[in-house]
Amino acid sequence: MSKEEKNLSAQMRGELDQMVPYEAGKPIEEIRREYDLDFQPVKLASNENPFSPPPELREAYLAEFEQLNRYPDGGCYYLQEKLAEKYNWPAEGIILGSGSDEILDCLAKAMLCPGSEVLTADPAFIRYRMGALMMGATPVEVPVDENLDFDLDRMADNITADTRWICFSNPNNPTARYVNRKELTDFISKIPDSCLLILDEAYFEFVDQPDYPDGINFLRESLSGGCPIVVLRTFSKVFGLAGLRVGYGLMDPRLAAEIHKVRPPFNVTRPSQAVALAALEADGYLEDVRKSIGDERRRLVLELESRGFNVVPPSANFMLVGTDADGGGELIYEELLKRGVIVRSMAPYGLDRYFRLTVGRPRENDQFLAALDEIGGF
Ligand SMILES: *Cc1c(COP(=O)(O)O)cnc(C)c1O
Secondary structure (H helix, E strand, O other): OOHHHHHHHHHOOHHHHHOOOOOOOOOHHHHHHHOOOOOOOEEOOOOOOOOOOOHHHHHHHHHOHHHOOOOOOOOOHHHHHHHHHHHOOOHHHEEEEOOHHHHHHHHHHHHOOOOOEEEEEEOOOHHHHHHHHHOOOEEEEEEOOOOOOOOHHHHHHOOOOOEEEEEEEOOOOOOOOOOOHHHHHHHHHOOOOOOEEEEEOOOHHHOOOOOOOOHHHHHHHHOOOOOOEEEEEEOOOOOOOOOOOOEEEEOOHHHHHHHHHHOOOOOOOHHHHHHHHHHOOOHHHHHHHHHHHHHHHHHHHHHHHHOOOEEOOOOOOEEEEEOOOOOHHHHHHHHHHHOOEEOEEOHHHOOOOEEEEEOOOHHHHHHHHHHHHHHOOO
């Protein structure tokens, strides 16, 4: 470390020493340059919706242009009202954010401090760990079981008097495995009132298993006793609006009142509010996306299994694909990159036999399979 770096580090909060910046999936343009490709690479790396948003949202987006000189509505009134109606949940108990990520960030700022514990799984969405570390709290990460399912019994055993948050996404990112209604009911019965359960349901709309629980029902029940619950949802996935950055949390209005104290005042832009509002009317688009992703997910599983891969049975718009060799996931990730197909290596998660594949449009999935066949030899 140079002298300058040492000085800079001394000016930072000590908590930052343990942190590394979030690493996103590689952008399409970067891969195109790096590998000198003369075609558009296919990105199946970030669990995005592969379809552009429905064209009828364009008007809502453009209509905001004339008003960009004005700050947005800080409370997202219309969006809040519309979501309140959709879920039959009080508007005061719905907080909008620049992605559900920001809700998580606000919850961290409001609730965590040195000495707090954040109980989650390993592997899990990295943002829970980052939220804990940022506030000087301790992440407690319970390994998933041999099927890569959450080990809820062991998680319950790890609850202490210092546990402030218990959080996981259902289905889990990166495993695409889900907790069913009975498992969730049993787990919640073991959580003391002193912990907040954060149910991140970013992929809610993609799950078609009949025993998949709707966290909002559990949130409703929590009002009459039991641990407090926050349900996180987002416009980034099935709504096809990841680039817009809108997500929300549903919670007890009394908790929301506290969280608003740390929410940046104009955190959801005008175009974001307008487009998200219009997106809630685009039922046809949602159905088309769900159908295509569901069909393609089934097809990809079969195609991959027929090539000898073991696919962890998925319940979202992505899946973990296993190879038989140590480091096999990283190897395939690199070979696919050379062929203009971007998937996610799971080596950073300690799952180096696996890569994570996001379900793309049918033609993109064909391109992925063709690139895989070119690599061969697994
Ligand atoms: C994609 C994703 C989200 C969504 O984050 P936004 O900030 O709303 O884009 C949240 N949680 C998990 C686990 C995700 O994979």
